[in-house]
Amino acid sequence: MSEEPTPHTPPSAAADAARRPTLLLVDGSSYLYRAFFAGGESMSTTLPDGTVYKTGAIRIMINMMQKLLKDFPSVYGACVFDAKGPTFRDAIYPEYKAQRSPMPDDLRSQIAPIHEVVRLMGWPVLDVPGVEADDVIGTLAVIAAQQGIEVVISSGDKDLAQLVNEHIAIIDTMSGKVRDLAGVEAEFGVPARLMVDYQMLVGDTVDNVPGVHKVGPKTAVKLLQEYGSVDALMAQADQVKGAVGENLRKALDWLPTGRQLLTIKTDCDLNGWVPDLPALDAIRLGEPQTAPLKTFYETYGFKGLAQSLGSSSPRPAAELGSSLPRPSGERAGVRGSPPSSPTHDLFSEPATEPDSPPTGESNSTTYETILTWEAFHTWLARLQAAELVAVDTETTSLDDMRAEIVGISFSVVPGQAAYIPLRHAGPDAPEQLPFDEVLAQLKPWLENPAHHKLGQHIKYDRHVFANHGIEVQGYTHDTMLQSYVLEVHKPHGLASLAQRHLGRSGIAYEDLCGKGAHQIPFAQVDVPKAAEYSCEDSDQTLDVHRVLWPQLQADAKLRFIYELEIASSEALYRIERNGVLIDAPTLAKQSHDIGSRIHALEQEAYEIAGQPFNLSSPKQLGEIFFDKLGLPVIKKTATGARSTDEEVLEKLAEDYPLPAKILEHRGLSKLKGTYTDKLAQLAHPRTGRVHTHYAQAVAVTGRLSSNDPNLQNIPIRTPEGRKVREAFVAPAGS
Template sequence: MTDQAQRIYLIDGSSYIYRAYYAIRQLSNSKGLATNAVYGFTNMLLKVVRDEQPDHLAVIFDAKGPTFRKEIYPEYKANRSAMPEDLRPQIPVIKELVKAFNMPALELEGYEADDIIATLARRFAERGMAVTVVTGDKDLMQVVSERVRLLDTMKDQVVGLAEVAERFGGTPDKVVEVQALAGDSSDNVPGVPGIGEKTARTLIAQFGTLENLLANIDQVSGKKRQENLRQFGEQARLSKKLVSLVDDLSLDVDYDNFDLSEPNHEALTHLFKELEFHKLLQEFSSDERASGEHYQTVVTEDQLDDLIHALKKAGRFAFDTETTSLVATRADLVGISFAIKPGEGWYLPVGHRYLGVPEQLDRALVIDKLRPLMADTQLAKIAQNAKYDLLVLRRAGLEVAGLSCDTMLASYLANPAAKSHGLDTLASELLGYRTIGYTEVTGKGKKQIGFEEVEIEKATVYATEDADITLRLADKLEPQLAETGQGELFRTVELPLVTVLSDMEWQGVRIDADFLKGLSADMKTRLATLEGEIHELSGRSFNVASPKQLGEVLFEHLKLPRGKKTKTGWSTDVEVLTNLAEEHPIAARVLDYRSVAKLKSTYCDALPKLIHPDTGRIHTSFNQAVTATGRLSSSDPNLQNIPIRTEEGRRIREAFVPAEGNLLLAADYSQVELRILAHMADEPALKESFAHGEDIHARTASEIFGVFLELVTPEMRRQAKTINFGVLYGMSAFGLAKSLGIARKEAQTYIDNYFARYPKVLEFMEAKKAEAREKQYVTTLLGRRCAVPEIASKNGAVRGYAERNAINYPIQGSAADIIKVAMLRIHERLKAEKLETKMVLQVHDELVFDMPAAEQAAVENLVREQMEHAFELDVPLLVDMGVGRNWREAH
């Protein structure tokens, strides 16, 4: 194909729908509508447009109903399973998207997409055009010619005459001859028994065509093969008809019909909002954009005084910061923006640096003038992700009080099913507004500049827009909080927690870098030992960290059972290795190797690099608006996942130490989720156990195994513990059997016995699933809505997952709410009583404090009182406490 020829791209739409569906799993919007196939298909289309830049293109689909092939062979494609239930509703959406992109789409009743493609490919190739068929279907290799090629965008593979010859042993006309003999199991094309593709290729290379082969069966080697050809010759002829594409359909379209024109941005905006494809929405949105006409730059002291007067007079304003870093504790202030009315605002630059930059107000002057304003509790302040701004301004010398709304948190509570609570997404979804993207002002990639280098004129529009939009969002979201019953939780828990978390992040936690260095060296030695043991067990040296090499050793060299192949080779994931550990000791060693290697890289080697040069501490970021249950998560670094079940994991905690001369206090709720279950389910037997201070796992073992409490063995207790916590997560008999290593029938008996003894728990579980089905959310003790939109999914696995979440979310979410209330009260008491103790970490159900030894007794009493009375349950809330010179000792 020459570059000068007119180019046309024919996309095998039906094939790509299925490929997209299976390539991306379990993606849905906040309403529970599956969107995985739509998302994958859309990105495939855009990849073709961006990478190939065609000026002519068409998308071809299979039409509904049977084709002529079904008429001549009713069993054609009869072996195919029914279309997945969650794929069916996505197909009309895909076709609507193609239409919105203004891409021509074709389908023809009685024929397959391949027939239309074959017809168009032949027609346009005969006119001297260069045709590219975008597909992964080998059947279309028969249309390849000097002017027609195939392109598989998912594998980045091009198929031309050479590739066809390599696969089928000849020119494209041999494809149907080979397939007639070999058949096609995916389409239930029978072919000739005993003849696979390799043999068929050899026979066609020798005899040229199927007809010539059938006319010369006596010359075929092997009596059995001759016999099969005689017996199934007609079946081979039928197969050839089935695989031969029709390339002379009467289609009332021409080249000009396939012009690629500008997309319908309005239609795409509507669709992408509905589907919640936020990145695509930013690219194709037709929403309103800022003019910046009423945005002012503050560069003189008089202008600053006027701004402060206007903000005070308004009594309520939104603000936003521009900085040099996304890490708040390392970010320098570049500018602050303010807004008091929609469409209006100010930008106050203080740190722009570039050649020719205009004069800006002195930073110290600005901070001094803004200090009373920002600290005034009577002035209501609005921000998006306020914690970041509070930390940035604190670093610059400004304390902020009077926070009245954080739009990110307001969205998180009012719209818990939303996939994103970012400003750009909220502006689009709630205001029909397209914000200026960060890279629009800073550039991308190697040419990207810091915000301090952005021209002040551009920065004014970008930054002021953020404050302006934040103000407008607050006006939209505050009524939504009231409508959804989340207002009190927002005002009394989430919003005040912003200040608590910003204090914790500002304080940070001290790390013993030397200890981690030594631990890293120990782990390096341990890895070398494990590697040697693995090599010895395998009988060869190889890269243990390479999944490809490991798979080859396990399943090809050692020939271990239970192997499963993926597109890239043998799977060696945790599940595979755990199962293999029963067969061969090498699997257990590999699991140990991976565990140690991960701890070494994730913590021993990474944590010292995160120590702040000014404070000597690490300052993790606590995330309020991420999890479905309201639980806090942490990042940079993530401290939620340090394992405590392994010795290596526990040793990591030794690196967390208090300030010089201080102690660490760790306070951990005892079995809080089981206590919440007892309360929420109103289960008398469970409540009685907790009221009497019994070992709940031993009591459960006594009940389900039918033995006296004194006769419960450690193994019985272990199994009962698994059942107790398994119930919280809706564990099935299959899951319990796998977890305990017992038969499924035995596991079901345990579960039946559990519910027989605790019937109210079963009632609670069923009630929560019913609540989720009715409302698409469940609620915690404090009224938080935890979204479960997938409860309506047509996909059984996805729906089952949602049902388990409907049981667990109210419990886990209530535990999250309770510890947040405790944090608020402890923080308030520590300040009120002028104690020097600082709360430095929150991990799941545990709080960690950096505490002077002299305050130990007072702080222990304070923390216990606030944690145990954060919420009054029908059963006592208990806290386990420990004190030590490091986190491990304290825990």
């Protein structure tokens, strides 16, 4: 099963788009920072003059711009950057943005090339002195909306939410979030027309704009719902009670200045930059300048991009618009594309490697659903001939010892993948190939170590196949472990890796199956949707590998560590699979003995306190400790209550008997509830053993993490804790 997917909806149909011309505005300053910190800080190339030059932000920016225009084909567009120098806000408030860190030098050096390549791609580029990019975007958006032109703003900046109306929406291509009228209110709790008021109250720590002290989002929403606006709230400030009212009255003189700083200007004088406004002809999207673009790509080492210009047709003239993302039922086209649409890898060209033949960039995705034996045998032949295959399973459970296969996907080259549905049972499920026969024919390939395989968290998939009698051999790569070795401090889920290293988003599991009580099993997902989801996982896994593996190859120490992690994964799989035998009668006796001691401690505590009470209630403990027994208050909670946490109990236990009894009671209750009562119940019905899971890619220190159950946290400092280990036994005769 895949990790951390993100929503997807293909772009609007061209026929619909043609009826509604669109203005596509890109927050270029937001884009370049995201490009840099999404992995772009690590890429470099050697220029013709021998200079080593950072290029990651440039490359990822190109990908982001290509993908955005593919998802939102538009008539008009502009990429807007912040200009150098102070703005009118600095004159109003000298401390504006004073806390921001300076731009990294490696990013600063890439700004001019980014501006250049965006222009060569056919985008008007704007950086207007004296105002920020948000103000330029706001002015153009309002001008276009007044003419009935639909406006899509691409940015992750929440400040722009104040611009949203029936003609203006914001998409965040990194998260898949859509901020239209419904989206803004759902996210912030107030309508878009009150976003400035909301920001005035909560402030903006990023830009160093104070709000009302200790007024957070929830309080701000409550105040605006009650009073209707900040103006009305200020007029009735004397009626607001408590600390909120006191802080509000202190901020009355500041709030008008806060409004000036936070309000996006929508009336900037742009005629020196966008002539003939309100006409938008000056920001009509143009054709890419192929020859200069090719030279640019070759100069900066983007060989795959340069080659693609020679073989692919140019983007069709932007005579089509795109309707706004719909507030419900459909999601913004923020991922790649449906299976037959163009897409691009993030990096220019993967390094050649022994188990992955070099290819140019993928410029299309072909995802196939296998429903016939003819298609199955065609793909089986491809698997047998391929030097490396990405494999992904879709299953019934996240518990790897109980999970059963619903479908399997494979990818052999970037952009191409196939899904074999095996146990889909939805109302519209097509006839599928026989489960047992498919696995029987796949088994020789899966168990052959000469056929190299790749996965994302391969230990899970190995367990899943083993549940069906298949011991997979030949897993040579795991993208989760590659990421863990290279970037231990960052997330290692597939969605995070694809976004960080490829600039690609994916379909969210929750979008297919729902959430919470309404979540359906994967087997009930429509096969076409399941196929796209699973194929995408295999495809992205292969693409991520082609980015990360060359980095490991280039560093002998990191490659050695990665090889150790792969070997450890093999050993951990065997340990998890084997499990631990539990002596259930011993555990039952320990539970009884601990239960008796817990009961005795309760009676002893009642006697010391002079009354019965709930030993687990912080409120009752506080009353007994501090009001009745007069124990000293060691510290207070954030709400001002007298704390009885473990640190306080340990301190008080040095001098007083009751806190010592409480500590012992808590420790034994946890031991009983977590281990002596539960371990035997966690034994797998098929094996009679407890199978913990060892997570490799969690702790930045490199240590393993045991969970479900956590066998690392069994106490060893107390006799009762040490006794629990007596229940872990070997089979008779061994």
